[in-house]
Amino acid sequence: MSDSRMRKIHPMLSLDIENYTGRNEAEQFQAQKSLTGLVETAMREAGVDLNDCWPQFSGDGLFAVLPADTQMDRFAETFIEELNVLLGTHNRRRRPRPWTPIRLRMSLHEGPVRTDAATGIAGDPAVAVNRLIDAEALRVALAACQGADLAVIVSDRIYTDHLSAGYGSLDLAAFRPVHVAVKRNRYRAYLYVPNCDLFKIPELDRFSLPPDSPPGTDPDPPSGGIPGPSPSPPSPPAPNHVQPRTQSAHNIRNSVVNQTDSGDINIRDINLGGRR
Structure with missing residues:
Protein backbone atom coordinates (compact mmCIF):
# COMPACT_ATOMS: atom_id res chain seq x y z
CA MET A 1 0.00 0.00 0.00
CA SER A 208 -3.64 38.74 -19.74
CA LEU A 209 -5.98 37.67 -16.98
CA PRO A 210 -9.63 38.74 -17.21
CA PRO A 211 -10.37 41.92 -15.21
CA ASP A 212 -12.56 39.96 -12.76
CA SER A 213 -10.05 37.12 -12.29
CA PRO A 214 -9.86 36.31 -8.56
CA PRO A 215 -6.41 36.48 -6.94
CA GLY A 216 -4.75 33.43 -5.49
CA THR A 217 -5.71 30.92 -8.19
CA ASP A 218 -3.24 28.10 -7.62
CA PRO A 219 -2.15 25.57 -10.25
CA ASP A 220 -3.05 22.78 -7.86
CA PRO A 221 -6.65 22.69 -6.57
CA PRO A 222 -7.36 21.39 -3.06
CA SER A 223 -8.31 17.99 -4.48
CA GLY A 224 -4.80 17.60 -5.86
CA GLY A 225 -6.06 17.13 -9.38
CA ILE A 226 -5.06 19.05 -12.45
CA PRO A 227 -7.83 21.42 -13.52
CA GLY A 228 -9.23 20.98 -16.98
CA PRO A 229 -10.63 23.57 -19.36
CA SER A 230 -13.36 25.80 -18.02
CA PRO A 231 -16.81 24.59 -19.06
CA SER A 232 -18.34 26.40 -22.00
CA PRO A 233 -21.29 28.69 -21.20
CA PRO A 234 -24.70 27.28 -22.16
CA SER A 235 -25.94 28.19 -25.61
CA PRO A 236 -28.79 30.71 -25.74
CA PRO A 237 -32.22 29.21 -26.46
CA ALA A 238 -33.23 29.12 -30.10
CA PRO A 239 -35.88 31.68 -31.14
CA ASN A 240 -39.39 30.26 -31.50
CA HIS A 241 -40.09 32.10 -34.72
CA VAL A 242 -38.35 34.04 -37.44
CA GLN A 243 -38.85 37.77 -37.41
CA PRO A 244 -40.78 38.75 -40.58
CA ARG A 245 -39.33 41.24 -43.03
CA THR A 246 -42.30 43.63 -42.96
CA GLN A 247 -45.16 43.74 -40.54
CA SER A 248 -48.03 45.76 -39.16
CA ALA A 249 -48.75 45.81 -35.43
CA HIS A 250 -52.10 46.18 -33.68
CA ASN A 251 -52.55 46.55 -29.92
CA ILE A 252 -55.17 44.17 -28.56
CA ARG A 253 -55.68 44.01 -24.79
CA ASN A 254 -52.09 45.19 -24.19
CA SER A 255 -50.76 42.44 -26.48
CA VAL A 256 -49.40 42.55 -30.02
CA VAL A 257 -50.61 40.95 -33.21
CA ASN A 258 -48.04 40.97 -36.02
CA GLN A 259 -49.25 40.53 -39.55
CA THR A 260 -46.69 39.73 -42.21
CA ASP A 261 -46.76 40.67 -45.86
CA SER A 262 -47.71 37.06 -46.66
CA GLY A 263 -50.88 37.39 -44.66
CA ASP A 264 -49.79 35.20 -41.72
CA ILE A 265 -50.65 36.40 -38.24
CA ASN A 266 -48.31 35.95 -35.28
CA ILE A 267 -50.06 36.40 -31.93
CA ARG A 268 -48.24 36.68 -28.60
CA ASP A 269 -49.83 36.93 -25.12
CA ILE A 270 -53.38 37.27 -26.44
CA ASN A 271 -56.62 35.57 -25.51
CA LEU A 272 -57.93 33.98 -28.71
CA GLY A 273 -61.55 34.39 -27.65
CA GLY A 274 -64.17 35.90 -29.93
CA ARG A 275 -64.18 39.56 -30.90
CA ARG A 276 -65.95 41.81 -28.40
Missing part, protein backbone atom coordinates in the same frame (compact mmCIF):
# COMPACT_ATOMS: atom_id res chain seq x y z
CA SER A 2 1.26 3.46 -0.85
CA ASP A 3 2.22 5.58 2.13
CA SER A 4 0.82 9.11 1.76
CA ARG A 5 3.08 10.20 4.61
CA MET A 6 5.95 10.11 2.12
CA ARG A 7 4.45 13.18 0.42
CA LYS A 8 6.23 16.38 1.40
CA ILE A 9 6.01 19.94 0.16
CA HIS A 10 9.06 20.62 -1.99
CA PRO A 11 10.11 23.62 -4.07
CA MET A 12 10.92 22.70 -7.65
CA LEU A 13 12.17 24.30 -10.82
CA SER A 14 12.46 23.60 -14.49
CA LEU A 15 14.96 25.09 -16.98
CA ASP A 16 15.04 24.95 -20.75
CA ILE A 17 17.64 26.21 -23.25
CA GLU A 18 16.24 28.34 -26.05
CA ASN A 19 16.83 26.96 -29.58
CA TYR A 20 18.76 23.92 -28.37
CA THR A 21 17.93 21.84 -31.46
CA GLY A 22 19.22 24.62 -33.70
CA ARG A 23 22.80 23.81 -32.64
CA ASN A 24 25.13 21.15 -33.93
CA GLU A 25 26.33 18.25 -31.80
CA ALA A 26 29.47 19.99 -30.58
CA GLU A 27 27.49 23.08 -29.56
CA GLN A 28 24.88 20.95 -27.79
CA PHE A 29 27.65 19.18 -25.88
CA GLN A 30 29.12 22.50 -24.80
CA ALA A 31 25.70 23.95 -23.93
CA GLN A 32 24.98 21.01 -21.61
CA LYS A 33 28.34 21.42 -19.90
CA SER A 34 27.82 25.16 -19.47
CA LEU A 35 24.27 24.73 -18.15
CA THR A 36 25.40 22.29 -15.47
CA GLY A 37 28.11 24.62 -14.23
CA LEU A 38 25.87 27.69 -14.25
CA VAL A 39 23.09 25.95 -12.32
CA GLU A 40 25.44 24.47 -9.71
CA THR A 41 27.02 27.87 -9.07
CA ALA A 42 23.73 29.78 -8.89
CA MET A 43 22.22 27.19 -6.55
CA ARG A 44 25.23 27.30 -4.27
CA GLU A 45 24.92 31.09 -4.03
CA ALA A 46 21.24 30.60 -3.16
CA GLY A 47 22.09 28.21 -0.34
CA VAL A 48 21.26 24.90 -2.04
CA ASP A 49 23.62 22.11 -3.09
CA LEU A 50 22.53 20.42 -6.32
CA ASN A 51 23.75 17.11 -4.85
CA ASP A 52 21.04 17.42 -2.18
CA CYS A 53 18.31 17.80 -4.82
CA TRP A 54 16.52 15.36 -7.10
CA PRO A 55 17.73 16.57 -10.52
CA GLN A 56 16.68 15.21 -13.90
CA PHE A 57 18.75 16.61 -16.77
CA SER A 58 17.24 16.27 -20.23
CA GLY A 59 19.93 17.52 -22.57
CA ASP A 60 18.32 20.87 -23.28
CA GLY A 61 17.20 21.50 -19.72
CA LEU A 62 16.74 20.48 -16.12
CA PHE A 63 13.91 19.55 -13.79
CA ALA A 64 14.92 19.57 -10.13
CA VAL A 65 13.10 19.05 -6.85
CA LEU A 66 14.75 20.93 -4.00
CA PRO A 67 14.99 19.79 -0.37
CA ALA A 68 11.81 20.28 1.64
CA ASP A 69 13.56 22.59 4.10
CA THR A 70 14.69 25.03 1.39
CA GLN A 71 14.00 28.65 2.35
CA MET A 72 12.06 29.46 -0.80
CA ASP A 73 11.85 33.19 -0.11
CA ARG A 74 15.61 33.49 -0.24
CA PHE A 75 16.18 30.84 -2.89
CA ALA A 76 13.74 32.24 -5.45
CA GLU A 77 15.16 35.74 -5.60
CA THR A 78 18.81 34.79 -5.11
CA PHE A 79 18.77 32.01 -7.68
CA ILE A 80 17.05 34.21 -10.27
CA GLU A 81 19.49 37.06 -9.73
CA GLU A 82 22.62 34.90 -9.63
CA LEU A 83 21.66 32.82 -12.66
CA ASN A 84 20.90 35.97 -14.63
CA VAL A 85 24.31 37.45 -13.79
CA LEU A 86 26.11 34.21 -14.64
CA LEU A 87 24.30 33.91 -17.96
CA GLY A 88 25.17 37.49 -18.83
CA THR A 89 28.84 36.88 -18.08
CA HIS A 90 28.85 33.64 -20.07
CA ASN A 91 27.13 35.14 -23.10
CA ARG A 92 29.29 38.25 -23.29
CA ARG A 93 32.65 36.48 -22.97
CA ARG A 94 32.55 34.95 -26.40
CA ARG A 95 34.96 32.16 -27.20
CA PRO A 96 35.76 30.19 -30.35
CA ARG A 97 33.26 27.55 -31.40
CA PRO A 98 31.90 25.18 -30.22
CA TRP A 99 31.26 27.66 -27.41
CA THR A 100 27.65 28.79 -27.70
CA PRO A 101 25.53 31.43 -25.95
CA ILE A 102 22.70 30.28 -23.70
CA ARG A 103 19.33 31.88 -23.09
CA LEU A 104 17.09 30.16 -20.57
CA ARG A 105 13.44 29.84 -19.69
CA MET A 106 12.76 28.98 -16.06
CA SER A 107 9.67 27.99 -14.06
CA LEU A 108 9.28 27.83 -10.27
CA HIS A 109 6.59 26.11 -8.22
CA GLU A 110 6.16 24.12 -5.01
CA GLY A 111 3.79 21.55 -3.62
CA PRO A 112 3.42 18.05 -2.17
CA VAL A 113 5.24 15.36 -4.15
CA ARG A 114 6.85 11.98 -3.59
CA THR A 115 10.55 11.69 -4.30
CA ASP A 116 10.63 7.89 -3.95
CA ALA A 117 8.69 7.03 -7.11
CA ALA A 118 10.07 4.22 -9.26
CA THR A 119 11.12 6.45 -12.16
CA GLY A 120 11.47 9.84 -10.52
CA ILE A 121 9.01 12.26 -8.95
CA ALA A 122 5.28 11.68 -8.48
CA GLY A 123 2.72 14.41 -7.88
CA ASP A 124 0.66 17.06 -9.65
CA PRO A 125 3.00 19.94 -8.69
CA ALA A 126 5.78 18.21 -10.65
CA VAL A 127 3.48 18.17 -13.65
CA ALA A 128 2.56 21.82 -13.13
CA VAL A 129 6.12 23.17 -13.07
CA ASN A 130 6.86 21.36 -16.33
CA ARG A 131 3.67 22.68 -17.90
CA LEU A 132 4.65 26.23 -16.93
CA ILE A 133 8.05 25.94 -18.62
CA ASP A 134 6.20 25.17 -21.87
CA ALA A 135 3.89 28.18 -21.57
CA GLU A 136 3.62 30.11 -24.82
CA ALA A 137 3.60 33.36 -22.85
CA LEU A 138 7.05 32.54 -21.48
CA ARG A 139 8.42 31.83 -24.95
CA VAL A 140 6.94 35.06 -26.26
CA ALA A 141 8.45 37.05 -23.39
CA LEU A 142 11.97 35.72 -23.99
CA ALA A 143 11.70 36.24 -27.75
CA ALA A 144 10.43 39.81 -27.31
CA CYS A 145 13.17 40.78 -24.82
CA GLN A 146 16.09 40.31 -27.18
CA GLY A 147 18.67 41.69 -24.76
CA ALA A 148 17.64 39.32 -21.97
CA ASP A 149 19.37 36.08 -21.02
CA LEU A 150 16.66 34.70 -18.74
CA ALA A 151 12.85 34.64 -18.69
CA VAL A 152 11.07 33.40 -15.57
CA ILE A 153 7.55 32.22 -14.86
CA VAL A 154 6.47 31.56 -11.27
CA SER A 155 3.29 29.88 -10.13
CA ASP A 156 0.64 31.83 -8.29
CA ARG A 157 1.63 29.94 -5.15
CA ILE A 158 5.28 31.01 -5.37
CA TYR A 159 4.33 34.62 -6.05
CA THR A 160 1.66 34.84 -3.35
CA ASP A 161 3.39 32.87 -0.59
CA HIS A 162 7.02 33.88 -1.13
CA LEU A 163 7.44 36.96 -3.30
CA SER A 164 4.45 39.26 -2.84
CA ALA A 165 5.38 40.23 0.74
CA GLY A 166 8.10 42.38 -0.79
CA TYR A 167 10.96 41.55 1.55
CA GLY A 168 13.28 40.56 -1.27
CA SER A 169 15.12 42.63 -3.83
CA LEU A 170 13.09 41.63 -6.88
CA ASP A 171 10.88 44.40 -8.27
CA LEU A 172 7.32 43.11 -7.81
CA ALA A 173 6.02 45.73 -10.23
CA ALA A 174 7.97 43.97 -12.98
CA PHE A 175 5.99 40.73 -12.60
CA ARG A 176 3.21 40.49 -15.17
CA PRO A 177 0.27 38.19 -14.33
CA VAL A 178 -0.73 35.86 -17.14
CA HIS A 179 -3.16 33.07 -17.91
CA VAL A 180 -1.43 29.87 -19.01
CA ALA A 181 -3.14 27.13 -21.01
CA VAL A 182 -1.00 24.07 -21.73
CA LYS A 183 -2.72 20.91 -22.97
CA ARG A 184 -5.74 20.48 -20.66
CA ASN A 185 -4.25 22.54 -17.84
CA ARG A 186 -5.13 26.11 -16.90
CA TYR A 187 -2.90 28.15 -14.59
CA ARG A 188 -2.53 31.64 -13.19
CA ALA A 189 1.14 32.61 -13.15
CA TYR A 190 3.54 35.56 -13.22
CA LEU A 191 6.18 36.44 -15.81
CA TYR A 192 9.45 38.14 -14.97
CA VAL A 193 12.33 39.10 -17.26
CA PRO A 194 15.19 41.06 -15.64
CA ASN A 195 15.53 44.59 -17.04
CA CYS A 196 12.58 44.20 -19.42
CA ASP A 197 9.22 45.95 -19.06
CA LEU A 198 6.77 43.17 -19.89
CA PHE A 199 3.79 45.52 -19.69
CA LYS A 200 5.04 47.27 -22.83
CA ILE A 201 5.01 44.09 -24.92
CA PRO A 202 1.71 43.96 -26.83
CA GLU A 203 2.30 40.35 -27.87
CA LEU A 204 1.62 39.39 -24.25
CA ASP A 205 -1.78 41.07 -24.10
CA ARG A 206 -3.59 37.93 -25.25
CA PHE A 207 -2.32 36.11 -22.16
Whole structure:
Protein backbone atom coordinates (compact mmCIF):
# COMPACT_ATOMS: atom_id res chain seq x y z
CA MET A 1 0.00 0.00 0.00
CA SER A 2 1.26 3.46 -0.85
CA ASP A 3 2.22 5.58 2.13
CA SER A 4 0.82 9.11 1.76
CA ARG A 5 3.08 10.20 4.61
CA MET A 6 5.95 10.11 2.12
CA ARG A 7 4.45 13.18 0.42
CA LYS A 8 6.23 16.38 1.40
CA ILE A 9 6.01 19.94 0.16
CA HIS A 10 9.06 20.62 -1.99
CA PRO A 11 10.11 23.62 -4.07
CA MET A 12 10.92 22.70 -7.65
CA LEU A 13 12.17 24.30 -10.82
CA SER A 14 12.46 23.60 -14.49
CA LEU A 15 14.96 25.09 -16.98
CA ASP A 16 15.04 24.95 -20.75
CA ILE A 17 17.64 26.21 -23.25
CA GLU A 18 16.24 28.34 -26.05
CA ASN A 19 16.83 26.96 -29.58
CA TYR A 20 18.76 23.92 -28.37
CA THR A 21 17.93 21.84 -31.46
CA GLY A 22 19.22 24.62 -33.70
CA ARG A 23 22.80 23.81 -32.64
CA ASN A 24 25.13 21.15 -33.93
CA GLU A 25 26.33 18.25 -31.80
CA ALA A 26 29.47 19.99 -30.58
CA GLU A 27 27.49 23.08 -29.56
CA GLN A 28 24.88 20.95 -27.79
CA PHE A 29 27.65 19.18 -25.88
CA GLN A 30 29.12 22.50 -24.80
CA ALA A 31 25.70 23.95 -23.93
CA GLN A 32 24.98 21.01 -21.61
CA LYS A 33 28.34 21.42 -19.90
CA SER A 34 27.82 25.16 -19.47
CA LEU A 35 24.27 24.73 -18.15
CA THR A 36 25.40 22.29 -15.47
CA GLY A 37 28.11 24.62 -14.23
CA LEU A 38 25.87 27.69 -14.25
CA VAL A 39 23.09 25.95 -12.32
CA GLU A 40 25.44 24.47 -9.71
CA THR A 41 27.02 27.87 -9.07
CA ALA A 42 23.73 29.78 -8.89
CA MET A 43 22.22 27.19 -6.55
CA ARG A 44 25.23 27.30 -4.27
CA GLU A 45 24.92 31.09 -4.03
CA ALA A 46 21.24 30.60 -3.16
CA GLY A 47 22.09 28.21 -0.34
CA VAL A 48 21.26 24.90 -2.04
CA ASP A 49 23.62 22.11 -3.09
CA LEU A 50 22.53 20.42 -6.32
CA ASN A 51 23.75 17.11 -4.85
CA ASP A 52 21.04 17.42 -2.18
CA CYS A 53 18.31 17.80 -4.82
CA TRP A 54 16.52 15.36 -7.10
CA PRO A 55 17.73 16.57 -10.52
CA GLN A 56 16.68 15.21 -13.90
CA PHE A 57 18.75 16.61 -16.77
CA SER A 58 17.24 16.27 -20.23
CA GLY A 59 19.93 17.52 -22.57
CA ASP A 60 18.32 20.87 -23.28
CA GLY A 61 17.20 21.50 -19.72
CA LEU A 62 16.74 20.48 -16.12
CA PHE A 63 13.91 19.55 -13.79
CA ALA A 64 14.92 19.57 -10.13
CA VAL A 65 13.10 19.05 -6.85
CA LEU A 66 14.75 20.93 -4.00
CA PRO A 67 14.99 19.79 -0.37
CA ALA A 68 11.81 20.28 1.64
CA ASP A 69 13.56 22.59 4.10
CA THR A 70 14.69 25.03 1.39
CA GLN A 71 14.00 28.65 2.35
CA MET A 72 12.06 29.46 -0.80
CA ASP A 73 11.85 33.19 -0.11
CA ARG A 74 15.61 33.49 -0.24
CA PHE A 75 16.18 30.84 -2.89
CA ALA A 76 13.74 32.24 -5.45
CA GLU A 77 15.16 35.74 -5.60
CA THR A 78 18.81 34.79 -5.11
CA PHE A 79 18.77 32.01 -7.68
CA ILE A 80 17.05 34.21 -10.27
CA GLU A 81 19.49 37.06 -9.73
CA GLU A 82 22.62 34.90 -9.63
CA LEU A 83 21.66 32.82 -12.66
CA ASN A 84 20.90 35.97 -14.63
CA VAL A 85 24.31 37.45 -13.79
CA LEU A 86 26.11 34.21 -14.64
CA LEU A 87 24.30 33.91 -17.96
CA GLY A 88 25.17 37.49 -18.83
CA THR A 89 28.84 36.88 -18.08
CA HIS A 90 28.85 33.64 -20.07
CA ASN A 91 27.13 35.14 -23.10
CA ARG A 92 29.29 38.25 -23.29
CA ARG A 93 32.65 36.48 -22.97
CA ARG A 94 32.55 34.95 -26.40
CA ARG A 95 34.96 32.16 -27.20
CA PRO A 96 35.76 30.19 -30.35
CA ARG A 97 33.26 27.55 -31.40
CA PRO A 98 31.90 25.18 -30.22
CA TRP A 99 31.26 27.66 -27.41
CA THR A 100 27.65 28.79 -27.70
CA PRO A 101 25.53 31.43 -25.95
CA ILE A 102 22.70 30.28 -23.70
CA ARG A 103 19.33 31.88 -23.09
CA LEU A 104 17.09 30.16 -20.57
CA ARG A 105 13.44 29.84 -19.69
CA MET A 106 12.76 28.98 -16.06
CA SER A 107 9.67 27.99 -14.06
CA LEU A 108 9.28 27.83 -10.27
CA HIS A 109 6.59 26.11 -8.22
CA GLU A 110 6.16 24.12 -5.01
CA GLY A 111 3.79 21.55 -3.62
CA PRO A 112 3.42 18.05 -2.17
CA VAL A 113 5.24 15.36 -4.15
CA ARG A 114 6.85 11.98 -3.59
CA THR A 115 10.55 11.69 -4.30
CA ASP A 116 10.63 7.89 -3.95
CA ALA A 117 8.69 7.03 -7.11
CA ALA A 118 10.07 4.22 -9.26
CA THR A 119 11.12 6.45 -12.16
CA GLY A 120 11.47 9.84 -10.52
CA ILE A 121 9.01 12.26 -8.95
CA ALA A 122 5.28 11.68 -8.48
CA GLY A 123 2.72 14.41 -7.88
CA ASP A 124 0.66 17.06 -9.65
CA PRO A 125 3.00 19.94 -8.69
CA ALA A 126 5.78 18.21 -10.65
CA VAL A 127 3.48 18.17 -13.65
CA ALA A 128 2.56 21.82 -13.13
CA VAL A 129 6.12 23.17 -13.07
CA ASN A 130 6.86 21.36 -16.33
CA ARG A 131 3.67 22.68 -17.90
CA LEU A 132 4.65 26.23 -16.93
CA ILE A 133 8.05 25.94 -18.62
CA ASP A 134 6.20 25.17 -21.87
CA ALA A 135 3.89 28.18 -21.57
CA GLU A 136 3.62 30.11 -24.82
CA ALA A 137 3.60 33.36 -22.85
CA LEU A 138 7.05 32.54 -21.48
CA ARG A 139 8.42 31.83 -24.95
CA VAL A 140 6.94 35.06 -26.26
CA ALA A 141 8.45 37.05 -23.39
CA LEU A 142 11.97 35.72 -23.99
CA ALA A 143 11.70 36.24 -27.75
CA ALA A 144 10.43 39.81 -27.31
CA CYS A 145 13.17 40.78 -24.82
CA GLN A 146 16.09 40.31 -27.18
CA GLY A 147 18.67 41.69 -24.76
CA ALA A 148 17.64 39.32 -21.97
CA ASP A 149 19.37 36.08 -21.02
CA LEU A 150 16.66 34.70 -18.74
CA ALA A 151 12.85 34.64 -18.69
CA VAL A 152 11.07 33.40 -15.57
CA ILE A 153 7.55 32.22 -14.86
CA VAL A 154 6.47 31.56 -11.27
CA SER A 155 3.29 29.88 -10.13
CA ASP A 156 0.64 31.83 -8.29
CA ARG A 157 1.63 29.94 -5.15
CA ILE A 158 5.28 31.01 -5.37
CA TYR A 159 4.33 34.62 -6.05
CA THR A 160 1.66 34.84 -3.35
CA ASP A 161 3.39 32.87 -0.59
CA HIS A 162 7.02 33.88 -1.13
CA LEU A 163 7.44 36.96 -3.30
CA SER A 164 4.45 39.26 -2.84
CA ALA A 165 5.38 40.23 0.74
CA GLY A 166 8.10 42.38 -0.79
CA TYR A 167 10.96 41.55 1.55
CA GLY A 168 13.28 40.56 -1.27
CA SER A 169 15.12 42.63 -3.83
CA LEU A 170 13.09 41.63 -6.88
CA ASP A 171 10.88 44.40 -8.27
CA LEU A 172 7.32 43.11 -7.81
CA ALA A 173 6.02 45.73 -10.23
CA ALA A 174 7.97 43.97 -12.98
CA PHE A 175 5.99 40.73 -12.60
CA ARG A 176 3.21 40.49 -15.17
CA PRO A 177 0.27 38.19 -14.33
CA VAL A 178 -0.73 35.86 -17.14
CA HIS A 179 -3.16 33.07 -17.91
CA VAL A 180 -1.43 29.87 -19.01
CA ALA A 181 -3.14 27.13 -21.01
CA VAL A 182 -1.00 24.07 -21.73
CA LYS A 183 -2.72 20.91 -22.97
CA ARG A 184 -5.74 20.48 -20.66
CA ASN A 185 -4.25 22.54 -17.84
CA ARG A 186 -5.13 26.11 -16.90
CA TYR A 187 -2.90 28.15 -14.59
CA ARG A 188 -2.53 31.64 -13.19
CA ALA A 189 1.14 32.61 -13.15
CA TYR A 190 3.54 35.56 -13.22
CA LEU A 191 6.18 36.44 -15.81
CA TYR A 192 9.45 38.14 -14.97
CA VAL A 193 12.33 39.10 -17.26
CA PRO A 194 15.19 41.06 -15.64
CA ASN A 195 15.53 44.59 -17.04
CA CYS A 196 12.58 44.20 -19.42
CA ASP A 197 9.22 45.95 -19.06
CA LEU A 198 6.77 43.17 -19.89
CA PHE A 199 3.79 45.52 -19.69
CA LYS A 200 5.04 47.27 -22.83
CA ILE A 201 5.01 44.09 -24.92
CA PRO A 202 1.71 43.96 -26.83
CA GLU A 203 2.30 40.35 -27.87
CA LEU A 204 1.62 39.39 -24.25
CA ASP A 205 -1.78 41.07 -24.10
CA ARG A 206 -3.59 37.93 -25.25
CA PHE A 207 -2.32 36.11 -22.16
CA SER A 208 -3.64 38.74 -19.74
CA LEU A 209 -5.98 37.67 -16.98
CA PRO A 210 -9.63 38.74 -17.21
CA PRO A 211 -10.37 41.92 -15.21
CA ASP A 212 -12.56 39.96 -12.76
CA SER A 213 -10.05 37.12 -12.29
CA PRO A 214 -9.86 36.31 -8.56
CA PRO A 215 -6.41 36.48 -6.94
CA GLY A 216 -4.75 33.43 -5.49
CA THR A 217 -5.71 30.92 -8.19
CA ASP A 218 -3.24 28.10 -7.62
CA PRO A 219 -2.15 25.57 -10.25
CA ASP A 220 -3.05 22.78 -7.86
CA PRO A 221 -6.65 22.69 -6.57
CA PRO A 222 -7.36 21.39 -3.06
CA SER A 223 -8.31 17.99 -4.48
CA GLY A 224 -4.80 17.60 -5.86
CA GLY A 225 -6.06 17.13 -9.38
CA ILE A 226 -5.06 19.05 -12.45
CA PRO A 227 -7.83 21.42 -13.52
CA GLY A 228 -9.23 20.98 -16.98
CA PRO A 229 -10.63 23.57 -19.36
CA SER A 230 -13.36 25.80 -18.02
CA PRO A 231 -16.81 24.59 -19.06
CA SER A 232 -18.34 26.40 -22.00
CA PRO A 233 -21.29 28.69 -21.20
CA PRO A 234 -24.70 27.28 -22.16
CA SER A 235 -25.94 28.19 -25.61
CA PRO A 236 -28.79 30.71 -25.74
CA PRO A 237 -32.22 29.21 -26.46
CA ALA A 238 -33.23 29.12 -30.10
CA PRO A 239 -35.88 31.68 -31.14
CA ASN A 240 -39.39 30.26 -31.50
CA HIS A 241 -40.09 32.10 -34.72
CA VAL A 242 -38.35 34.04 -37.44
CA GLN A 243 -38.85 37.77 -37.41
CA PRO A 244 -40.78 38.75 -40.58
CA ARG A 245 -39.33 41.24 -43.03
CA THR A 246 -42.30 43.63 -42.96
CA GLN A 247 -45.16 43.74 -40.54
CA SER A 248 -48.03 45.76 -39.16
CA ALA A 249 -48.75 45.81 -35.43
CA HIS A 250 -52.10 46.18 -33.68
CA ASN A 251 -52.55 46.55 -29.92
CA ILE A 252 -55.17 44.17 -28.56
CA ARG A 253 -55.68 44.01 -24.79
CA ASN A 254 -52.09 45.19 -24.19
CA SER A 255 -50.76 42.44 -26.48
CA VAL A 256 -49.40 42.55 -30.02
CA VAL A 257 -50.61 40.95 -33.21
CA ASN A 258 -48.04 40.97 -36.02
CA GLN A 259 -49.25 40.53 -39.55
CA THR A 260 -46.69 39.73 -42.21
CA ASP A 261 -46.76 40.67 -45.86
CA SER A 262 -47.71 37.06 -46.66
CA GLY A 263 -50.88 37.39 -44.66
CA ASP A 264 -49.79 35.20 -41.72
CA ILE A 265 -50.65 36.40 -38.24
CA ASN A 266 -48.31 35.95 -35.28
CA ILE A 267 -50.06 36.40 -31.93
CA ARG A 268 -48.24 36.68 -28.60
CA ASP A 269 -49.83 36.93 -25.12
CA ILE A 270 -53.38 37.27 -26.44
CA ASN A 271 -56.62 35.57 -25.51
CA LEU A 272 -57.93 33.98 -28.71
CA GLY A 273 -61.55 34.39 -27.65
CA GLY A 274 -64.17 35.90 -29.93
CA ARG A 275 -64.18 39.56 -30.90
CA ARG A 276 -65.95 41.81 -28.40
